[in-house]
Amino acid sequence: MKKINFDQLFFNSIFELKKKNLERGLKLLTKIDPVKVKYKQKVLLNFSSNDYLGLSQNKTIKNYTINIIKKYGMGSGSSRLVSGNFDFHEKTEKELAKKKKSEAAIIFSTGYLANYSILSSIFNSNIFKKKPIVFSDKLNHQCIYEGCKNKDIKFLRFHHNDMNHLEYLLKKNKFKTNPKFILSETVFSMDGDFADIESLVKLKKKYNSFLFLDEAHATGVYGDNGFGLSLKFSNDIDCVTGTFSKAFGSFGAYVSCSKNLKSFLINKCPSFIYSTSLPFSLLASIYSSIKIIPKLKNERKKLIKNSFYLREALKKENFNIGNSQTNLIPIIIGDPKKTISISKELERKGLYVVPIRPPSVPPNSSRLRISISSCHSENNIKKLFNSLKMFKNRI
Numbered sequence: 352m353k354k355i356n357f358d359q360l361f362f363n364s365i366f367e368l369k370k371k372n373l374e375r376g377l378k379l380l381t382k383i384d385p386v387k388v389k390y391k392q393k394v395l396l397n398f399s400s401n402d403y404l405g406l407s408q409n410k411t412i413k414n415y416t417i418n419i420i421k422k423y424g425m426g427s428g429s430s431r432l433v434s435g436n437f438d439f440h441e442k443t444e445k446e447l448a449k450k451k452k453s454e455a456a457i458i459f460s461t462g463y464l465a466n467y468s469i470l471s472s473i474f475n476s477n478i479f480k481k482k483p484i485v486f487s488d489k490l491n492h493q494c495i496y497e498g499c500k501n502k503d504i505k506f507l508r509f510h511h512n513d514m515n516h517l518e519y520l521l522k523k524n525k526f527k528t529n530p531k532f533i534l535s536e537t538v539f540s541m542d543g544d545f546a547d548i549e550s551l552v553k554l555k556k557k558y559n560s561f562l563f564l565d566e567a568h569a570t571g572v573y574g575d576n577g578f579g580l581s582l583k584f585s586n587d588i589d590c591v592t593g594t595f596s597k598a599f600g601s602f603g604a605y606v607s608c609s610k611n612l613k614s615f616l617i618n619k620c621p622s623f624i625y626s627t628s629l630p631f632s633l634l635a636s637i638y639s640s641i642k643i644i645p646k647l648k649n650e651r652k653k654l655i656k657n658s659f660y661l662r663e664a665l666k667k668e669n670f671n672i673g674n675s676q677t678n679l680i681p682i683i684i685g686d687p688k689k690t691i692s693i694s695k696e697l698e699r700k701g702l703y704v705v706p707i708r709p710p711s712v713p714p715n716s717s718r719l720r721i722s723i724s725s726c727h728s729e730n731n732i733k734k735l736f737n738s739l740k741m742f743k744n745r746i
C-alpha cells in the first residue's frame with residue numbers, strides 16, 4: 352500500500368497559497384498600550400485592533416478582575432449544565448438582557464462559536480416540518496456561513512446590503528410555507544458599513560421571517576449607550592449576537608433572545624452543552640465592561656469624530672474606502688501583492704495596518720483594513736493619513 356506523506360500534502364496546500372500571495376503567518380507582537388505594539392524591535396501605531404475603546408487596558412476592569420480571580424480562582428470546573436453555572440454567569444446575563452432590552456441573554460465562549468453553533472443547532476433540530484430557507488447577506492462573517500453549512504436548508508445569498516435584492520428573493524419564495532431566516536451583521540466587519548436594520552425589520556415582518564443579527568462590531572460603540580444598533584428594534588428581532596472580544600476589550604460572546612430560544616439553546620446547542628463555561632476572570636472583565644460602557648460617551652464621540660475625519664480625508668484623495676460609515680475603514684486595493692507591499696511600507700513608517708486578503712474578503716478586493724480606536728489621537732490619525740497619501744499613486 353502506498354504510504355501517504357501527510358506533511359508533504361500540508362506543505363503543497365500552503366505552497367499553492369504562497370504562489371497567489373495568499374499565505375498567512377503569525378506576527379509576534381508585544382503589547383505596549385491600546386494603540387501601540389512592538390514588532391521586530393520597533394514600536395508601531397496599531398490600526399488593526401478591535402479594542403475600539405481601549406478597554407483591554409482599563410484600570411478599573413483590570414483591578415476588578417484581579418480581585419475576582421483572588422476570590423474565585425481561574426476555571427469554572429465544568430460545563431454550565433454540570434457544576435459550572437455560578438452566580439456570576441447569571442448576574443452577567445441578567446445585566447446584559449437589561450441593557451439589550453431582551454427577555455433573556457446567554458453567554459457563549461466566542462462570537463465565532465455563538466454564530467456558528469446557534470445557527471447550526473436551529474437548522475439541525477428537526478423542529479420544522481419543511482426545509483428552512485435562509486437569506487444571508489453576501490458579506491456576512493465566516494462563522495455565519497459555517498452555521499449554514501447544512502444540506503437540509505436552502506441557502507440564498509442576497510447582494511450586500513441590497514434590500515431590493517433581499518425582497519426579490521423573499522417574494523420569489525412568498526408562497527412557500529417553509530420557515531424563513533434573514534441573517535445580517537449590523538456593522539460589517541471588513542467594509543465598515545451599517546446594515547439597514549429598519550428595512551430588515553420591515554421585510555422580516557412582511558414575509559414572516561426570523562431575523563438574526565450579529566452586532567460584533569457595533570457592541571460597545573454604536574446604539575444607545577453603546578449597546579448596539581438592534582436596540583431600537585429589540586421587540587422585532589428574534590436573535591442578536593455580539594462579542595466581548597472587540598470594544599469590550601475582553602473575550603466571550605452573548606446572545607440576546609427570548610426565554611424560549613435561550614432554553615432551546617441550553618438543551619440543543621452542543622457547544623453550550625458540552626463545553627466548559629466561561630471562567631471567572633472573563634466574567635469579571637465582561638461584567639465590569641457592561642457597567643463602564645454606558646459612561647464612555649466622550650470616547651464614542653471622539654471615535655466617531657476621528658473616523659469621520661479620516662474617511663472624509665481619504666475620500667477627498669480618491670482612495671477607495673467602499674461605503675464605510677464607521678470606525679472600520681477599508682482601503683480597497685484589489686491585488687494582494689500590492690496590498691502586502693503597502694502594508695510593509697507603512698510598517699517602516701511606524702504604522703501597523705495588516706493586509707486583508709481572500710478568503711477573508713471577496714476575490715480581487717484585498718485591502719488595508721483600518722480600525723480606529725478612541726485611544727488614537729488626532730496626530731496618530733494625521734500620521735496615518737499623510738503616510739497613506741505617499742502611496743496614493745500606487746493604489
Ligand SMILES: Cc1ncc(COP(=O)(O)O)c(C=O)c1O
Nearest residue numbers: 461462463492536540567594596
Ligand atoms: C462579524 C463578526 N462576527 C463574529 C466574530 C467572531 O467573534 P469572536 O472574535 O468573539 O470569535 C467576528 C470576529 O472577527 C466578526 O467580525
